[in-house]
Amino acid sequence: MISFILARFARAVIVLVLAVTFVFVILRVSGDPAEQMLGDLASPEAIAIVRANWGLDKSIPEQFLIYAGNALHGDFGVSTTDGRPVFTIIAERVPKTLIITISSFLLTVLLGVPIGILTAVRRGSAADKAVMTGAVVGYSVPSFLLGVGIIFLFAVWLRVLPSSGSSTWQHAVLPILTGTLAGAAGISRFVRSAMIDILDQPYIAAARADGVPEWEIILRHALPNAAIPLVTLLGFSAGGLLGGSVLIETVFAWPGLGSGFSQAVSYGNLTVVQAMVLTFTAFMVTINLTVDILYAVLNPKIRLQGNDAS
C-alpha cells in the first residue's frame, strides 16, 4: 500500500510540475507579456522598462528557472490591474472558496448518499420515482441558472436572504444551497444505481436468507462495497464543485477564487490567471491524491499488497 501511495504522490508532483511548465510556456507563446500589459500605444522605452522589471529580457530557460523558483516561494508577481501581489489576492480568496466548496461538499454527501440508499431500497416506489425525476432535472439545470432561480426565490420573492456579497454568514447560505443541490443530484443517482447493483448480488440474498436484519445488510454488507466507486465519484464531485465555483461565485458576487478567476480572465490579468490556474490545479491534485489514498485504504486488493511482500 505504501508503494502505491508513494507512486500516486510522485504522479501528483509530476502533474504540478507539468502545470507550472504549461502555464509558463503558454504565457510566453501567447505573445510578449509586456506589450499585452501596456497595450499597442505604449512607447518602446516603457516596454523595455517593464521587460527589465519582470525579467523578460533574460533567456527563456533562465526565465523559467526564475519563474519556477518564485512560484515555489509563493511569489507570482503582481496583479497587472491593481499592482497588488498576486499571492495576497489568492490568499484572501482561498478561504472564501473553501467555505462554500467544503460546506456544499459535506451537505452534498449528507443529502445525496442517504437519498441514494433510500431510493435504492424502496426501488420503484412513488418516492423513488419523484426523487429520481428531481435528480435528472437537477442534473440538466446549469448551476448558474439554478443560482439565479434561487436568488429569485429567496432574495427577490421571499426576501429572506441576501443575494450577493460576503459580509455576513447569511450571504453564504444561497451559494452553498446552490452548490449542494447541483452536486446532490448526481451523487444520489449514482449511489442509487450502485446500491441496486449490489443489493441484487447473491451474497446479499444469502445474508437475507440467514436472517440478518435489513438495516444491517444495507449498512454492513452493501454500503462498504459501494464505497470504492463512491469515493471516485466524490472526488469528481469535489472537482466539479471547485470548477463550478467559477459560475456559482459569479452569480452570487462571492469574492472567492472562482469569481476572481473569471474576472481576471475578462480583464486579461495574466499574472493572476496563471496563479489561479496553478491554485486550482494544486487543489485538484490534492483531491485526486486523497481519492487515491482512500481508494488504497478501502480496497483490500491494494491494502493487502504491501503485507504480502513484507
Added chain:
Amino acid sequence: MTQAKPAALPKNRHWFAGIGMPASIWLCCVWIAIVILIGITTQWITPFDYQQQSPLARFAAPGALPGHLLGTDYIGRDLLSNLLVATQTSLMIALAGSLICAVIGTSLGMAAAHFGGWIDNLIMGFADAMSSVPFMIIALGTLAFFGSSPVLFVFLVGIASWERYARLTRGLVMSANQEGYAEAARIVGVPSRRIYLRHILPNIAGPLIVQLTVNFPEIILLESGLSFLGLGIRPPATSLGLMVADGRNYLVIAWWLTALPGAVIVLTTLSISLLGDFLRDRFDARLR
C-alpha cells in the same frame, strides 16, 4: 468485406427494430425535433430582427404588446426573435463542438489502440491529465491566454470531453481487433485505415452515438456557462447563456428575460439526457 457483414448484423439490428418508447421519451423527441426545426428555420420565422431596439416598448411582459408574443427586453428587443436566434447559435456550437469532440476523441482512441506502446501511454496519459482538472478551469485559462474568438471558442467547447471518446474507442477497438472480421480483413490485405473506417467503426458506432447523446447536453451547459460569464459568445451575437446573464440584472421587474432562455436550456439538455439514458439502457451495458 462480405465476411464482415454477418458479424455486424446482430448488433446493428437493434437500432432499427421495434423500439418501445415510453411517453416521456416521446415528449423528449418532440422537443428535440422542435429545437432542431428552430435551428434550421430561424432565418425565416423570427418575427423581428433580433437586434432591433424599440426604447418605447421596453420590458413588455409576454403577451402584453401585440406582435411581441414573448414580450421585450430592457432595450425593447423582441424576446421571441432573440430566443430563436440564441437557440440556433447554442445549438450550432453544441453540434460543431460535439462533432469535433467525437472526431478527435475517436481518432486518438483508435491511434492509441492501434499503435500501443508509448503512443498509447502518451495519449492516455494526456487524457488522464485533462480529466483530472475541471474543464471550466482549462477553458478559462485558455481563453485568458489566447483571447476569445468564435473559432477558438467552438474548438475549446469541442475538446471538452474528447478523453471520454478516446477511452471508449480505445477499449472498443481493442476488443474489435480480437474479433474474427477484423482479423479476416487484415489477412486478405485490407489496409489498416480501411479496416478501421469501413469495418470497425460501423461496428462500434452504437456506444459512440450513445456517448454523443451524453456529451451533447454537457456541451450546451458548458457553452451557456462560458457565455454567461461573458467569455463565450459576445454581443451582437447572442446565445442562451448570454441571455440569462443579461436578463438576471432585471430579475425583479422582468422575470421572463431570464426564465425563458433558462427554460429552453433546461428542456433541451433534459430531453437529450433522458433520450440518452433511454438509449443507453436499451442498447449498451458498457456505459452503465
